[in-house]
Amino acid sequence: MDKKYDVVIVGTGAAGLYAALSFPNSVKVLLVSKRELELSNSSLAQGGVACVLDTIHDSYKLHITDTLIAGKYKNNLSAVEKLVSEGPSDVLKIKDLGVDFDLNEDGTMCKTLEAGHSRNRIVHHKDSTGKAIVDRLIAEVSKLNNVTICDNALVYSIDKVLNGFYINILKNKEALHIGCNYCLLATGGIGRVYKYTTNSAIATGDGIAFSYMLGAKISHLSRIQFHPTAFAADQDRERFLISEAVRGEGAVLLNCKGERFAFDYDKRGELAPRDVVSNAIMLESIKTNSEKFYLDITHKPADFLKNRFPMIYERCLEEGVDITKDKIPVFPCQHYLMGGINVDLDARTSVDGLYAAGECSHTGVHGANRLASNSLLEALVFSRAAAADITRRIKKYGRKTLGNEPAHRGIEGKPMPQGYRSKIRELLQDAYFVIPKPEKFEQSYKQAEQILTELFSDNFEITSDLVEAKSIAIVANIILDEVREGINL
Numbered sequence: 053m054d055k056k057y058d059v060v061i062v063g064t065g066a067a068g069l070y071a072a073l074s075f076p077n078s079v080k081v082l083l084v085s086k087r088e089l090e091l092s093n094s095s096l097a098q099g100g101v102a103c104v105l106d107t108i109h110d111s112y113k114l115h116i117t118d119t120l121i122a123g124k125y126k127n128n129l130s131a132v133e134k135l136v137s138e139g140p141s142d143v144l145k146i147k148d149l150g151v152d153f154d155l156n157e158d159g160t161m162c163k164t165l166e167a168g169h170s171r172n173r174i175v176h177h178k179d180s181t182g183k184a185i186v187d188r189l190i191a192e193v194s195k196l197n198n199v200t201i202c203d204n205a206l207v208y209s210i211d212k213v214l215n216g217f218y219i220n221i222l223k224n225k226e227a228l229h230i231g232c233n234y235c236l237l238a239t240g241g242i243g244r245v246y247k248y249t250t251n252s253a254i255a256t257g258d259g260i261a262f263s264y265m266l267g268a269k270i271s272h273l274s275r276i277q278f279h280p281t282a283f284a285a286d287q288d289r290e291r292f293l294i295s296e297a298v299r300g301e302g303a304v305l306l307n308c309k310g311e312r313f314a315f316d317y318d319k320r321g322e323l324a325p326r327d328v329v330s331n332a333i334m335l336e337s338i339k340t341n342s343e344k345f346y347l348d349i350t351h352k353p354a355d356f357l358k359n360r361f362p363m364i365y366e367r368c369l370e371e372g373v374d375i376t377k378d379k380i381p382v383f384p385c386q387h388y389l390m391g392g393i394n395v396d397l398d399a400r401t402s403v404d405g406l407y408a409a410g411e412c413s414h415t416g417v418h419g420a421n422r423l424a425s426n427s428l429l430e431a432l433v434f435s436r437a438a439a440a441d442i443t444r445r446i447k448k449y450g451r452k453t454l455g456n457e458p459a460h461r462g463i464e465g466k467p468m469p470q471g472y473r474s475k476i477r478e479l480l481q482d483a484y485f486v487i488p489k490p491e492k493f494e495q496s497y498k499q500a501e502q503i504l505t506e507l508f509s510d511n512f513e514i515t516s517d518l519v520e521a522k523s524i525a526i527v528a529n530i531i532l533d534e535v536r537e538g539i540n541l
């Protein structure tokens with residue numbers, strides 16, 4: 053690894069990988085990932101990518117309208133238009149790079165329906181689309197000689213200097229300080245701020261915390277999507293998802309008495325947007341005084357289910373549930389962050405030279421609620437936009453001298469006491485899960501603020517535990533501050 057790059061990309065999910073592929077060979081890029089390259093929310097994506105590839109049966113206008121309806125018209129229309137109109141060419145590009153999308157017999161891409169979409173427009177690779185995309189993009193990035201890949205390398209802080217940044221990285225218990233003119237944060241979501249989430253272990257909001265410390269504008273962190281149908285395991289923090297596509301293929305939602313109830317809450321029934329179905333489950337839970345809910349798709353042929361949902365079939369079997377014969381226990385779970393680091397249509401944050409793309413960013417495309425399968429599309433479109441803007445700036449202004457390297461503190465210090473992260477998760481789970489509890493906001497905020505103060509008041513040893521505890525504490529504070537102020541609710 054060198055001491056200086058044109059661009060450092062933090063994150064190897066769909067956003068980080070696709071950005072790396074979108075730079076010309078002349079731009080020198082460092083791509084870092086805090087764990088293995090494949091460990092990300094992108095790898096977990098099941099359903100697919102929403103995009104309009106067939107303008108006879110579908111249209112950009114319909115995709116835009118569906119996105120706005122799901123987002124309760126709180127979306128940024130220009131960002132939605134960019135997403136919908138530019139997305140198809142990015143999807144075709146990754147297909148050309150070899151992503152193995154499911155095809156019809158005539159060679160066209162299979163398109164399925166998901167909740168909130170008025171047309172079949174979700175392209176997919178069985179029920180493991182994200183893994184198919186990530187694996188293929190990693191293989192392609194590995195061929196590039198302008199991109200250096202560094203895995204198991206935790207960015208623990210970022211310093212702003214005159215014309216760029218120093219990215220402070222913990223690798224093999226050693227601190228590295230890498231200079232760059234531009235930095236793209238593609239660090240993903242915040243699921244680990246909650247007790248139960250579908251998100252991968254890396255989703256601790258690090259990029260959001262770094263941006264906040266650099267003074268970047270952060271928007272709508274309390275716009276959190278709770279997925280209605282995560283597998284209701286007893287203890288696991290990371291709950292696997294029973295994708296929307298299962299309801300798209302006809303699964304019905306049942307309460308503890310075996311009754312269908314989704315139509316009692318919304319005329320779209322099981323296919324209403326996620327927030328509507330999650331709310332329906334929570335209200336039905338109060339009504340029936342039970343947290344037992346099920347998805348039932350046993351009326352479909354077993355062969356169809358095994359072929360259409362091989363991953364869900366296998367994962368459920370591991371939990372003792374055969375989806376071809378048994379009802380699947382489900383309950384809502386933290387799933388996705390609509391807000392994030394505020395960016396413009398070129399993925400620029402409010403800090404010069406700092407970009408953000410993917411789930412850590414807030415482009416405004418999702419408004420108050422994300423339409424299913426729009427997030428991989430957003431990761432592709434806006435990470436490519438970031439790469440294009442940075443490339444243009446390098447060509448126009450050349451490579452600038454960074455400015456003086458700041459003094460860095462060593463990584464040594466006393467060990468951080470245990471328990472901070474669990475406490476924060478409990479605070480959020482209790483005060484702000486699907487149906488907010490305003491009576492808890494003020495007290496939860498004060499407790500989260502106290503934890504944050506303690507984490508920053510001591511020179512603890514810099515470890516991944518400390519960095520992630522600080523990140524989730526910052527994120528929790530911003531969320532609880534927004535909700536107690538009544539923003540977004």
Ligand SMILES: Cc1cc2nc3c(=O)[nH]c(=O)nc-3n(C[C@H](O)[C@H](O)[C@H](O)COP(=O)(O)OP(=O)(O)OC[C@H]3O[C@@H](n4cnc5c(N)ncnc54)[C@H](O)[C@@H]3O)c2cc1C
Pocket residue numbers: 062063064065066067068084085086087089091092093094095096097098099100101102181182205206207208238239240241250251252254255258259292293387388409410411412424425426427428429431
């Ligand atoms: C179970 C599940 C199913 C989903 N299904 C779909 C779907 O069907 N369709 C869809 O459109 N969306 C889906 N989503 C959402 C979608 O997968 C994500 O929003 C999207 O993939 C996020 O991509 P990303 O590149 O922004 O972040 P991620 O893919 O999460 O990548 C984040 C990267 O940042 C790195 N990183 C983080 N912090 C640091 C640090 N401090 N130092 C170094 N590296 C760091 C991580 O190591 C990782 O490489 C799903 C999400 C989940 C959890």
